Amino acid sequence: MSQVGVLRFPGTNCDRDVFEALEAKGRNPEWVWHADQFDSRCFDALFLPGGFSYGDYLRSGALAARAPAMKSVREAADRGVPVLGICNGFQILCEAGLLPGALVRNRGLRFIDDWVSLRLTNPNAAFDRRASAGARARLPIAHADGRFVVSDDDLKRLQDQGQIWWQYEDNPNGAAGDIAGVMNEKKNVAALMPHPERAMYDWMGGTDGEGFFE
Amino acid sequence: MSSKATGQVNRQTPEFKAKLKTYRLNEGEYDMICGLLKRDPNNIEWALFSALWSEHCSYKSSKVHLKKLFNKSARVLESFGENAGVVDLGGGERVAFKIESHNHPSYIEPYQGAATGVGGILRDIFTMGARPIALADYLCFGQPSAHRMTSIVDGVVRGIGGYGNCVGVPTITGQTEFHKSYDGNVLCNAMAVGLFRPGEKVFLSKAKGVGNWVVYVGAKTGRDGVHGASMASESFGADSAAKRPTIQIGDPFFEKLLIESCLEVMKQDLVVAIQDMGAAGLTSSSFEMASKGGVGFKIHLDQVPLRDSSMSPEDVLLSESQERMLLVCEPSKFEALAAVFRKWGLDAARIGEVTAKKTVELHWKGELLTEIDPDILVENAPQYQRPFKVLPPQNRVATRTWAKARANGADAAKCLSLCLQDIRGTSRKFVYRQYDARVGASTARDTSDSVGVVRLKDSKRGLGVVLGCRPHIMRLDARVGGIDAIAYPAFELALKGFETLAVTDCLNFGNPEKENVMSDFVASLDGMNQVCASLEAPIISGNVSFYNETMGQNITPTPSTGLVGLRDDVIGMPESFFTGTDHAVYVLRLPGFVTGGCDQESWNSGSHAIGELDGRVVGDFIRVARKIASAPGVKSTRAIGKFGLVYALARMSFGADIGAVIDTEGLKMIRPELDSTSLFEEHLYEAVIAVDPSRVTDFEDAFSAVRQASPTAELHRVGRTVRGSIEIGALMKVDIESLKKSYNSGWSENFESLA
Numbered sequence: 001m002s003q004v005g006v007l008r009f010p011g012t013n014c015d016r017d018v019f020e021a022l023e024a025k026g027r028n029p030e031w032v033w034h035a036d037q038f039d040s041r042c043f044d045a046l047f048l049p050g051g052f053s054y055g056d057y058l059r060s061g062a063l064a065a066r067a068p069a070m071k072s073v074r075e076a077a078d079r080g081v082p083v084l085g086i087c088n089g090f091q092i093l094c095e096a097g098l099l100p101g102a103l104v105r106n107r108g109l110r111f112i113d114d115w116v117s118l119r120l121t122n123p124n125a126a127f128d129r130r131a132s133a134g135a136r137a138r139l140p141i142a143h144a145d146g147r148f149v150v151s152d153d154d155l156k157r158l159q160d161q162g163q164i165w166w167q168y169e170d171n172p173n174g175a176a177g178d179i180a181g182v183m184n185e186k187k188n189v190a191a192l193m194p195h196p197e198r199a200m201y202d203w204m205g206g207t208d209g210e211g212f213f214e
Numbered sequence: 215m216s217s218k219a220t221g222q223v224n225r226q227t228p229e230f231k232a233k234l235k236t237y238r239l240n241e242g243e244y245d246m247i248c249g250l251l252k253r254d255p256n257n258i259e260w261a262l263f264s265a266l267w268s269e270h271c272s273y274k275s276s277k278v279h280l281k282k283l284f285n286k287s288a289r290v291l292e293s294f295g296e297n298a299g300v301v302d303l304g305g306g307e308r309v310a311f312k313i314e315s316h317n318h319p320s321y322i323e324p325y326q327g328a329a330t331g332v333g334g335i336l337r338d339i340f341t342m343g344a345r346p347i348a349l350a351d352y353l354c355f356g357q358p359s360a361h362r363m364t365s366i367v368d369g370v371v372r373g374i375g376g377y378g379n380c381v382g383v384p385t386i387t388g389q390t391e392f393h394k395s396y397d398g399n400v401l402c403n404a405m406a407v408g409l410f411r412p413g414e415k416v417f418l419s420k421a422k423g424v425g426n427w428v429v430y431v432g433a434k435t436g437r438d439g440v441h442g443a444s445m446a447s448e449s450f451g452a453d454s455a456a457k458r459p460t461i462q463i464g465d466p467f468f469e470k471l472l473i474e475s476c477l478e479v480m481k482q483d484l485v486v487a488i489q490d491m492g493a494a495g496l497t498s499s500s501f502e503m504a505s506k507g508g509v510g511f512k513i514h515l516d517q518v519p520l521r522d523s524s525m526s527p528e529d530v531l532l533s534e535s536q537e538r539m540l541l542v543c544e545p546s547k548f549e550a551l552a553a554v555f556r557k558w559g560l561d562a563a564r565i566g567e568v569t570a571k572k573t574v575e576l577h578w579k580g581e582l583l584t585e586i587d588p589d590i591l592v593e594n595a596p597q598y599q600r601p602f603k604v605l606p607p608q609n610r611v612a613t614r615t616w617a618k619a620r621a622n623g624a625d626a627a628k629c630l631s632l633c634l635q636d637i638r639g640t641s642r643k644f645v646y647r648q649y650d651a652r653v654g655a656s657t658a659r660d661t662s663d664s665v666g667v668v669r670l671k672d673s674k675r676g677l678g679v680v681l682g683c684r685p686h687i688m689r690l691d692a693r694v695g696g697i698d699a700i701a702y703p704a705f706e707l708a709l710k711g712f713e714t715l716a717v718t719d720c721l722n723f724g725n726p727e728k729e730n731v732m733s734d735f736v737a738s739l740d741g742m743n744q745v746c747a748s749l750e751a752p753i754i755s756g757n758v759s760f761y762n763e764t765m766g767q768n769i770t771p772t773p774s775t776g777l778v779g780l781r782d783d784v785i786g787m788p789e790s791f792f793t794g795t796d797h798a799v800y801v802l803r804l805p806g807f808v809t810g811g812c813d814q815e816s817w818n819s820g821s822h823a824i825g826e827l828d829g830r831v832v833g834d835f836i837r838v839a840r841k842i843a844s845a846p847g848v849k850s851t852r853a854i855g856k857f858g859l860v861y862a863l864a865r866m867s868f869g870a871d872i873g874a875v876i877d878t879e880g881l882k883m884i885r886p887e888l889d890s891t892s893l894f895e896e897h898l899y900e901a902v903i904a905v906d907p908s909r910v911t912d913f914e915d916a917f918s919a920v921r922q923a924s925p926t927a928e929l930h931r932v933g934r935t936v937r938g939s940i941e942i943g944a945l946m947k948v949d950i951e952s953l954k955k956s957y958n959s960g961w962s963e964n965f966e967s968l969a
Contacts (some may be wrong), residue, residue: 010559011467013382017655020671050653052380055467111375111648142379142650198652203669203784 048089061091085191107174299754306412324369344408386666439534640960696741712779724768748833791869847909880932
């Protein structure tokens with residue numbers, strides 16, 4: 001059965017939520033501890049959950065991006081293993097240079113907890129079963145540093161190369177190009193600010209997150 | 215107890231009097247100390263007594279009354295005396311919960327005051343072995359125009375968010391009040407709920423096992439918060455800003471590490487006893503653990519990890535540095551325990567051992583500073599019977615004197631719009647949007663609802679959390695306010711199908727040395743007790759915060775409460791908004807007690823009411839309400855609270871832009887006066903219930919089947935739901951869109967810079 005690695009940094013706080021979402025969808029998750037390097041061939045996919053790694057007292061994700069486990073994540077990414085970052089995981093992947101751009105303090109400078117509507121710009125079967133561009137999803141966000149920034153040239157390149165994954169319908173945080181999620185050029189590293197693991201069942205308020213864990 | 219003085223110190227010197235003042239002890243207390251020690255206290259003992267005999271730690275003004283609290287139930291596993299109360303949910307699941315104040319620090323330094331309030335209450339929960347699964351905040355601010363209020367509101371909200379979001383515990387409900395009595399003394403009460411899953415053990419603070427080690431874990435000790443407990447036991451004067459150095463600084467990242475590491479050592483069963491270092495820090499934790507266990511401690515204060523090597527032993531004892539725990543472990547298990555903490559980047563330091571002789575010895579660099587029976591400090595603190603009067607029912611008038619004011623003759627729609635814009639009635643989205651409501655992936659209802667709900671992972675049942683105490687009812691009458699502090703949140707729980715299991719309370723009052731304050735205290739506890747007994751919902755934890763007084767001005771007596779309820783699932787709970795058109799609209803009511811509602815305070819100098827409220831009758835009514843809420847066809851439920859019927863209807867219309875038509879015939883059943891003012895009155899208690907039109911017969915039959923349990927309860931069909939507007943007889947017709955505008959703009963109109 002395929003193994004999915006779930007990274008755990010000190011301060012990660014959506015780790016168990018992501019782990020349980022994977023279990024609920026019949027996947028086979030396994031913990032990956034931040035201080036340990038691992039054999040990148042052991043995993044068929046890697047998840048970087050949300051939280052406040054190392055307290056995020058420097059820039060969000062900056063310290064985690066330099067953790068030993070991230071060396072192995074980079075190897076896995078180079079080998080084409082799908083790597084998905086959620087919220088703080090997105091910030092870590094940007095800080096690690098595995099994804100373009102950076103995530104800075106929200107417009108308005110406050111933490112935002114809310115439900116947002118998203119539009120699927122470029123489908124990516126490695127991470128989400130939704131196949132048609134323009135598909136909609138409603139997911140929760142909870143972040144202070146969720147404003148995606150990138151230079152105009154790079155934004156153009158992301159658009160041209162189909163690297164924009166999800167966009168906000170009503171931009172909550174000031175993100176460039178309304179970007180909620182991006183991919184690398186090879187499309188095997190992707191991340192989004194919203195939390196799909198918090199939209200798995202009707203009682204949570206919606207089920208649009210399920211597809212990310214199947 | 216004999217308190218014969220045996221001290222030899224000359225009491226007449228200015229030095230002695232200054233010392234009493236510094237350590238916030240009075241001469242009678244000094245006599246007691248000498249009597250117990252059979253000598254004068256030495257320097258370090260002055261500090262110990264100052265901390266542990268402070269109002270904050272000893273409950274010396276409230277204990278005689280707290281003993282009368284209703285706390286009986288087969289479900290209660292732990293209650294007062296432990297860090298938090300624990301309730302059995304059945305099926306192996308148990309919850310620990312508690313609410314606690316951090317009022318004084320939050321006024322002095324709002325961000326850190328509020329943040330460390332959250333940190334402290336979380337430690338009370340996970341120190342028992344429960345993983346925190348929910349937070350709730352009860353906040354009372356002054357008028358928006360009051361000095362510093364904008365920055366206090368901003369700081370408190372940021373502080374709660376900054377801490378709670380980072381540690382990863384969802385904030386699922388809250389209450390935010392505004393009134394001039396809090397202008398100089400805001401209230402910041404935080405509640406935390408923790409879950410023990412089946413098989414997980416409850417850990418207590420009772421030290422055991424002679425020869426076991428006393429171990430310090432967590433952040434290093436600094437000078438922050440020295441004398442914090444006694445600071446919180448004093449009224450504010452003009453110099454409150456000078457008290458800033460007694461405020462602690464929080465580090466939520468450190469707390470997160472502490473949660474994970476503590477739960478891990480508990481899971482591996484490496485811990486004998488554990489307590490967090492809260493108020494009065496190492497002093498209270500060590501003396502309380504020894505006293506409860508009936509054992510002694512030998513503590514080497516110089517082994518405590520320090521941030522600043524120049525700290526004195528007194529500083530070390532009284533520091534309220536955050537994110538620290540004291541635990542007892544068997545020597546053979548220390549290495550395994552330390553390894554877990556190391557894995558999480560934390561140090562575990564052995565600072566002493568458990569001894570057979572029941573004394574706490576404090577050593578400092580080879581010198582024995584004191585050797586003292588812990589019971590003297592923990593159990594023998596003075597208890598005061600502060601003077602109070604038994605209050606008669608207040609402000610009762612025979613007729614509705616509030617009837618002829620603002621709303622009447624004026625435009626009811628305009629009045630409703632003003633209520634929705636008023637700081638007391640407007641949207642709190644600014645506050646709640648800053649708190650993570652869904653981390654943990656268990657949140658079924660969040661702050662946008664009247665009840666916060668988390669789903670229990672093992673049994674899939676719903677755990678409901680609601681806060682209570684409505685200051686406008688407290689200002690009306692302390693006993694009625696006490697009844698309401700339990701009844702209103704229990705009613706809200708019942709309307710979503712939850713049975714109230716237990717209660718935690720945070721009794722925020724003014725200066726207990728003033729008779730009127732103490733009288734309110736006694737009357738409100740009496741009211742709370744009545745309803746708790748009737749609902750069989752015991753009060754299992756909490757704290758008392760006295761001296762909420764600034765420059766002689768006391769706050770509104772505010773016994774805030776946190777109620778925890780249970781239901782079998784999280785599917786099919788009634789919504790708090792109208793979900794479809796043509797639903798039948800009912801009002802469920804308990805006639806008997808009516809007030810002018812929150813709005814009468816705006817235009818009337820006082821609060822008035824008619825009738826008497828009986829806690830037992832209210833308890834019966836709440837039980838019936840729970841059954842009705844689970845009856846066939848029920849789609850939406852909401853209690854009618856502040857600002858009355860129209861305000862409740864407006865709030866119910868915002869979720870799906872579906873309002874209601876209340877016909878004149880229906881209105882006549884519940885508001886026979888048929889005037890605008892009656893639409894804003896508050897009746898204790900009423901609820902709006904919307905029912906699927908195809909199930910009205912079943913629904914009404916369900917009411918008939920249970921009504922004998924609350925013979926005076928009434929159920930009236932008053933109208934139906936419609937799209938886009940609210941219409942009430944000939945009195946009012948208004949578009950939901952315009953009401954929404956008022957509701958969503960009120961906050962920024964009051965706090966321009968907080969939008």
